[in-house]
Amino acid sequence: MxxxxxxxxxxxxxxxxxxxxxxxxxxxxxxxxxxxxxxxxxxxxxxxxxxxxxxxxxxxxxxxxxxxxxxxxxxxxxxxxxxxxxxxxxxxxxxxxxxxxxxxxxxxxxxxxxxxxxxxxxxxxxxxxxxxxxxxxxxxxxxxxxxxxxxPISGGVKFCALIPKLQLSTDDSRAVLPEKVRLRDAVFNVGRVSMLIIALVNGDYEAVKFACQDKLHQPYRMGLIKNYNQITSFVKESEALGAFLSGAGPTIMVMLKKDDNDTEDKLKEFLKGLPENWETLNLEIxxxxxxxxxx
The missing domain is CATH 3.30.230.10 (Ribosomal Protein S5; domain 2)
Known part of the structure; x- marks a missing residue:
């Protein structure tokens, strides 16, 4: 056993x-x-x-x-x-x-x-x-x-998962993705993948927020998740380092500075006013x- x-x-x-x-x-x-x-x-x-x-x-x-x-x-x-x-x-x-x-x-x-x-x-x-x-x-x-x-991610980052009472199958989430994408969208993602990796390694937190942007899957999947735009807009205006759809969703993952507890509290308060009973979960690597x- x-x-x-x-x-x-x-x-x-x-x-x-x-x-x-x-x-x-x-x-x-x-x-x-x-x-x-x-x-x-x-x-x-x-x-x-x-x-x-x-x-x-x-x-x-x-x-x-x-x-x-x-x-x-x-x-x-x-x-x-x-x-x-x-x-x-x-x-x-x-x-x-x-x-x-x-x-x-x-x-x-x-x-x-x-x-x-x-x-x-x-x-x-x-x-x-x-x-x-x-x-x-x-x-x-x-x-x-x-x-x-x-x-090797810099030690100054922590993660907070925003989890709704909603299940979303990978098959359904993949079904909305296009078979072909525009060259400029592919170039957009190549640059941001490269920037995200090096920014996390070097601790360049100012770069992380825009490096989380994507044009290959998140714009197509966000319609499957109620309040996605509201939540990501709130995160963008906050002191959070960035946010991204976790896997195929519906969880949204937020990256914060290790010592930033204020943004986490504000996120919890913001989510209380939304449907789907969103919960927050702190996660260590x-x-x-x-x-x-x-x-």
């Missing part, structure tokens, strides 16, 4: 569509036991407690890849990451399934192979990479291989990524 702990993640980070991500100290935990036969899933919503469960289906794909036949499995979920909230819940399930099956088979896959397979299942690398290795990462795919580097321990 063993436990897998995987951090929440925030992907895209504004202009970094499908490439930038950061891991936080908010976790999903999965206890895995091999039993004689059958499947038992405990601790999750009844509608997910079946063979279509994303953890279990990822396990089956891994067993197939490793040419191994699974015995009975008992999965116990201890989850704190909101489902369909833009904080990487599905990435934790995919990674948990791959790592669980790999451990039961004797840890055949390397960490890189786990990452590559997770990206294949997920379809992109921006969530699974920081969830696996921790920290802020920039990642790309090349011929089925995930290449990444960790970004997790530098460790996925951890697996025998019980």
């Amino acid at each position: 063993f436990e897998i702990r995987i951090p929440a993640t925030s992907a895209n980070m504004g202009p970094g569509l499908d490439t930038l991500g950061v891991a936080f100290k908010l976790y999903n935990k999965f206890i895995v036991e091999e039993i004689e036969t059958g499947l038992e899933i405990l601790g999750c919503d009844e509608k997910y407690a079946n063979k279509n469960n994303l953890v279990y289906s990822s396990m089956l794909k891994t067993f197939k890849k490793l040419l191994k036949a699974p015995r009975g499995i008992r999965l116990t979920f201890k989850t704190d990451i909101p489902v369909s909230g833009g904080l990487g819940s599905s990435a934790t399930c995919i990674l948990a399934g791959i790592v669980a099956a790999n451990r039961l088979c004797g840890d055949i896959l390397t960490k890189q192979e786990v990452l590559d397979f997770a990206c294949e299942i997920e379809g992109h690398s921006d969530n699974v990479t920081p969830a696996l290795v921790g920290g802020m990462t920039v990642s790309i795919m090349e011929n089925g291989v995930a290449h990444y580097n960790k970004v 997790d530098e460790d990524g996925l951890v697996i321990e025998n019980i």
Whole structure:
């Protein structure tokens, strides 16, 4: 029996569509036991407690890849990451399934192979990479291989997630994206991705606010989130460093200076007057990524 702990993640980070991500100290935990036969899933919503469960289906794909036949499995979920909230819940399930099956088979896959397979299942690398290795990462795919580097963010930044009582599926959020974009919009994003990374490394906080701007996904997705424009306009006029849609949404991630508590208080007060019961959640960066321990 063993436990897998995987951090929440925030992907895209504004202009970094499908490439930038950061891991936080908010976790999903999965206890895995091999039993004689059958499947038992405990601790999750009844509608997910079946063979279509994303953890279990990822396990089956891994067993197939490793040419191994699974015995009975008992999965116990201890989850704190909101489902369909833009904080990487599905990435934790995919990674948990791959790592669980790999451990039961004797840890055949390397960490890189786990990452590559997770990206294949997920379809992109921006969530699974920081969830696996921790920290802020920039990642790309090349011929089925995930290449990444960790970004050493300056210690003067903290994150505050604005989370509505609303679920938004990744499929629905991706469906609104255009198949083609204008060259000037692509150039706009290339410049701001570059600026955002170097500004966070160097602690150039004045540059972060405009470096979070994006023209490839946020303008198309904001219509799916009630009060998005009101919230981002409020953040823009505040002392916050910047804000971006977390993953596919609906969570909005706000970056603040480490010692800025006033803006956080003002955000909480502003959100009280909006529908969807918005909540705030302070998040620290997790530098460790996925951890697996025998019980």
